[in-house]
Amino acid sequence: MTKKTKAAPIAGLKSTFELPDYGPAPELSRQERIEWYRLMVLTRRFEERAYQSYQTGLIGGFCHLYNGQEAVAAGTLAGGRPNDPIITAYRDHAHGLMRGIRPGPAFAELYGRATGVVKGKGGSMHYFNVEREMWGGHGIVGGQTPLGLGLAFASKYLKQDKVCFCYMGDGAVNQGAFHESLNLAQLWQIPVIYVIENNKYSMGTAVHRHAAPIELYKRAAGYDMLGVQIDGADFDVVRQTSWTLAERARRENMPAILEIETYRYRGHSMSDPQFYRSKEEVEEYRRKDPIEILKRRILEEGLISAQDLDALEDTVKDEVKAAHEFASNSPYPAPSELFTDIFA
Amino acid sequence: MTKKTKAAPIAGLKSTFELPDYGPAPELSRQERIEWYRLMVLTRRFEERAYQSYQTGLIGGFCHLYNGQEAVAAGTLAGGRPNDPIITAYRDHAHGLMRGIRPGPAFAELYGRATGVVKGKGGSMHYFNVEREMWGGHGIVGGQTPLGLGLAFASKYLKQDKVCFCYMGDGAVNQGAFHESLNLAQLWQIPVIYVIENNKYSMGTAVHRHAAPIELYKRAAGYDMLGVQIDGADFDVVRQTSWTLAERARRENMPAILEIETYRYRGHSMSDPQFYRSKEEVEEYRRKDPIEILKRRILEEGLISAQDLDALEDTVKDEVKAAHEFASNSPYPAPSELFTDIFA
């Protein structure tokens, strides 16, 4: 637990008690930093393509897009280690893509094809990539919160030194299973971090209409748990905070709530008229777009030239286009697939 | 909201934020005060008789006794109004007897007789006396917490100016339904008071082994709710605090958690070897017996002579004896009773 240089204070950070200071998170290489940027752009493009397909009736069921929230997944994942288990709700495309799901199988899943990442059996809400410790994609609000606890429990039991990042929406804080999990996590000292992606709405219900109080990190207070709130537009802020909490979880097996303020640009799922918010509100948030913020920064830092950035973005566009084509040209699962994967 | 004289400060009271000061609770008449004492004694004698019957195999199923906790039920009920709805878990004999269930039908219920307070259909865990706003007796830990919320909701909806006292054990704070209820109560401003009867054990599990942190009133903090902790041995302390919280709920529709520290002298249910605690621990708590404390006080206050107190206690003993006889001589329900009371 060697303390190096002090980490720079994070503007606007609130918490139930003071965070430990383990210093700044290890620096990312130029390449890593650009890769996280690329993943955020990939997610955005992927979602936009999905949006189009949904509008033209090619995707059935629900489809929850991550536009506007990209720095939350990217920053937290970059703050953890590649082998830290992660698990999330149904708004899971970002987490999947950032944890190695190829855009092709990802898109094929939206179309319910045999080549989909879960063979067309799960759809948009159930992206899994267990090889890379991405444990889904879960549809029942809050239902994944004990599972995340369990993944962390397994890591502790097996002495694997992993921390589980369990993502959830602001609306999910009101599910009982989450609270049972909080108590167990704190009581048994389980290395799990509950990342609340507070995008201000639970479907059409604004936070102040669903939660008392609206500062969701305070839910930790009832358990003497560390609860932290930060703004989620800045990849680096999210990464630094996540790293600190992950270090704490790793060193001391102590869980935490990390509430990250963010915003979704699109409707809750696709068929959402969005009467509950104004165009102006959406526009305001779009002005502090997480991708733009990181883009500006890496340009300023001289990590990449404007030209190379354009090239990167073109490559991403092509990749998404190819993914869509891959999906379109993929076959549906054979009827026999109905009966496989039920039992191991 | 007229503030009269300031209430005397309550020693050892802790809370998530400061309680309002509505002054001292209205004084009880001599008669009322003695009646609460009598009800506490009645409960104790009743439980002791039940204990005997259980030991001799006359009572089947579970049977959770209230010995040692009497001032909790008495003090809270005396702090509320007679028509405030109450609801509790399976450790419900006290609440039933103090809300007008006659000892005869109460005892007959333990024996599963037709004359039981719920016709032998519910048993020890399901005392109800709806006429006097006693809404059960509930077996699933924490399951009554949304119900209490609902009773309070109904009162508010119907503008009845009632406050619901919803009792629960310390172990019940770890059920998700309770947390969902807390958020709803605070968000919707519902006049419910969650009385946590913290008798230090959830069955054989001491509080520090089941809850983080052990100060259970702090669970309120996650909801910006008022949480209060007091010692439960002193009837007057419990009554004053309950009255203040009930007034607050009545005036401002604001819910609260009231954690009351107490202790059960007997095992969890009857068949409990109690290896999880020492005889010394039990003895220590017995030394600050709630009935003895109130007894001393009313004697000191000169409310009753020692002689009259003896007479009162003899009457109670006779009453319990008669109750037991009533139960023993009562018939079992007719087979046709199987099919009644399912639908209204």
Place this chain on the structure above:
Amino acid sequence: MAKIAYRDAVRDAMAEEMTRDSRVFLVGEEVAEYNGAYKCSKGLLDKFGAERVIDSPISEAGFGGMAIGAAMGGLRPIVEFMTWSFSFVAFDQIVNNAANMRYMSGGQIKVPIVFRGNSGGGHQIGATHSHAPEAIFASFPGLKVVVPAFAADAKGLLKTAIRDDNPVLVIENEALYGRESEVPDGEYLVPLGKANVLQEGADVTIVTHGFTCWTVLEAAQELLKMGIRAEVIDLRSIKPLDYETIVRSVRKTGRLVCVDETKPFAGVSAQIAAEIGRSCFDHLDAPILRVTALDVPMPFSPALEDLCMPNQSRIIEAVKEVVG
């Protein structure tokens, strides 16, 4: 008789009963400002105000249980589950607190509450969101369960349910919300526990309920082309279940096919087959066949989901088997 959409029938039932009785209120996720995730409560917030049309946090056990307590305390709540699948986080509240309360209190309490919402598969919402829970809930004494298939029943059964002094579960279906069918003019009620013979026929009895009524009626048309006249019975009510109407039909046809969307193991069709197999033992000319959802989790892919549901081709096959 006007033709209206099923969702409007649901809305009208609630609006009429809320107008009639001020103790009736609606609580659920997105029921107020959003007008309901499936627009079944359109306009109710405007009409009845925020005290009677209440948007809830995602706390099914919390608001479901709260509503049960409110029913005990004298109100008549309607709880909307956005999808019945989500009721599983409130399972204990429903099957213990709603179902047993009257019994355990020796008749001191009544629990006049309605739980309602969308259910079932066919919409690519996957294994966790596509449950058809009617058999499960019907297995608990103390609960009544109805599954309206047509707008007229959606309205009439729901109104009766709201007036019933007991817990009634009304199981609707997304696939039906947009379908229009005829609804009687003026005020009317449909009694719980009465099946409806949708179509008479002498060759085979098909018993079904909910969305599959539509599938079965279509299948019956196909069967007619093959010369098979099917009698089609819509159960409407799963508990209490109107065995009498089935028995009467089976005595005539001697053949029974049960069709429904619950799973095969101990589903609604199993209950009917067991009961009719006994009571019509001497009248059956062929084994009772069941066409249900397949015994697999509901897959997302439309190619697989269609096969999982009790579809026309499986129904026709089963009928041909018992008739042939």
Place this chain on the structure above:
Amino acid sequence: MAKIAYRDAVRDAMAEEMTRDSRVFLVGEEVAEYNGAYKCSKGLLDKFGAERVIDSPISEAGFGGMAIGAAMGGLRPIVEFMTWSFSFVAFDQIVNNAANMRYMSGGQIKVPIVFRGNSGGGHQIGATHSHAPEAIFASFPGLKVVVPAFAADAKGLLKTAIRDDNPVLVIENEALYGRESEVPDGEYLVPLGKANVLQEGADVTIVTHGFTCWTVLEAAQELLKMGIRAEVIDLRSIKPLDYETIVRSVRKTGRLVCVDETKPFAGVSAQIAAEIGRSCFDHLDAPILRVTALDVPMPFSPALEDLCMPNQSRIIEAVKEVVG
């Protein structure tokens, strides 16, 4: 062959498997320091330590779901529900997360978990505590359900369940914990999905499982005195269900009575009656009768509870009806 109590068989199974495989652990309320509310885990804390025998707060959804996550993450949890009735607050975790996880992940995940605990009525613990949930859980694809009635099966099935790579629900019974019966010496396993013919007989088949095996065996003795030779089949496994053994028997006897403690509406007996009614249509000489718990909430009074349970007199009556 030694005679041991059922609870010790349960304990031995856990102890042996925990010794064999360090990934196996036990979590539940009072399982460690208290040795289990019903003493099924006696001595395990001492033997395996607090990291593998874990006392939980009363948070069934929390620790039940946690165990599912732990199983996903490579462990092999045993979850004890103090009573299966309490699993209803964890219902969603079991029927969605345990049951569907493998399917929804396209086979990427396995969930090797055992849920076990006491269940059923007969102990005056009232309506909320006396549920017999086997039919309900068995209706969910992805779950296996076993109900051992004897010490040998309690041990052998549990060991197999722990080694199974899928969620297995083991439903025990307070009335059985204290009963002694013979257990094979040395290590053995009992396969899931195989019924057991407890007693052969030519006149009638009685299919049952769990505690009622004992009731049925007693009834069979009485029947023998009346000259009726019953073949008694213990299902042992509810899902998968061994229809083959039942069919073989019914082909011989031509008569079937199903006895079990689930409720009559869509219970285990309904499933068997429906299935065998179809597959043995030409072999049945009498209608299939069912003797189940009554369709009422479990009453507390012993006078009523006895009547509610599938008791000897109702079994004998049913057998006489199908045989006579």
